[in-house]
Amino acid sequence: MKDMLVLTNSEDEYRLISNTLSDAGSIRRAFDLNTALTLHTQSPFDLIMADIELLAAHPGMQAFSSVNPFVQFIVLCIRSNTRKALEAVKAGAVGYLLSPFCERDIHLLIPSLNRTRSKDFELEYLRDRFWKIEWMDIIRSKNTSMKKIFENVRSVAPTIATVLLLGETGTGKGTLARLIHWHSQRSEKPFISIHCGAIPDTLIESELFGHEKGAFTGAERKRPGRFEMADGGTIFLDEVGTISPSAQIKLLQVLQDGTFSRIGGDSLLKANVRIIAATNLDLEDAVRKGTYRKDLFYRLNVFPIEIPPLKERLEDMEYLVDIFLKKLNVKYGKNIQTVHPSVIEGFGHYEWPGNIRELENILERAYILETSPVIASGNLPIETQMAVAQGIPAPGTDLTLAQARQHAVNACEFSYLTCLLAQTHGRINDTAQKAGITARQLNRLLTRHGLDKKQFKPKKDA
């Protein structure tokens, strides 16, 4: 879904664009450049369709790009001004529409729009050189808090500062810890992760700091702990809020003096380890209640990063779905490229108590069960299906009847065409005949719904 802005004084053009692209995302309108820039600064747009005269072409595009470097432009321009439109394309616009234009002209621009966006994104980040290419998908976000988080990660990753990651389960704390490690000076050294909550109190100290032979019953051999294993690298202490009081003391010692000793050992060992900790507990509250050491909390809380739950970063739903489908296609080889737009929209009505992990799991299940090239709501768990159903406009919403009807028609056409194309393996003539329309009409519908017949061709065995 895109956030779009139409900058025009023409009522007809605005109406045509908003009707044609209503399914592609949210659309706002401005009548002059200043208002458009104010709206863009408040909440950056992905796509700006602007009258070339109001946009003032190059300077206008630069002003928008300085807020969001990935914003794309389509210029609207009268036929006798084609030269200006071409100049705008040379200056970076992805296309132009010559007035009077029609619905089909708008649809023809959409595939190049998607292509250009991802290429620009990659080029921007390659130029930037800080982020490693394999992490580019993860750091992609439209959400203001997440963008700030990635800026903070960029500042803190190369240092040795202790980082405390806060957030509900499944929000990506472990993923962020890895991101920090892989962008630190220690990336060639080990990243050792330990889930403190999963280890019994009696074993946690020995897991973290190791033990000497005979230190306790069953300690038949000397064993190094995770801090020794992580030497030179990073240790990730997941669920650090759960560790026992005596382990808290030992951890405090590492944070204060950089030293520790194995259980049953006398000698002090040096810890050359960067600590990243995570918790979904309210540690400040635990300190108030006296169940967590205040001095340890302050030592851990040097650079806190709070990750928002998924329901507060719904703008990223499409990016996340994209990442998971790519992974699933590699794992299961089915070549499912999309999730039905109504499903993505419906995801916005769900609470996501398990956050990104829950999204990943339900997509995997739906992927395995899906027999068409598009994931539809039928294979989702019932509570998610109910949320998706809420996204379908019903009487009483703020849509007009005409808009609600158009929405339903689009959804129906989309699922009908994907099922039929799956049956005919993307053969245009067969599909058109079964649908009772001409091949030309079918091609027009495919363009309108962003469907590509190649997606439906049977895969050749390797």
Ligand SMILES: Nc1ncnc2c1ncn2[C@@H]1O[C@H](COP(=O)(O)OP(=O)(O)OP(=O)(O)O)[C@@H](O)[C@H]1O
């Ligand atoms: N930004 C992201 N993009 C794509 N996938 C992500 C992202 N963040 C997390 N994930 C995926 O979501 C799942 C859960 O993430 P992760 O284990 O990092 O969460 P967590 O907050 O550490 O969970 P817990 O508190 O239960 O340990 C993982 O499979 C991870 O790959």
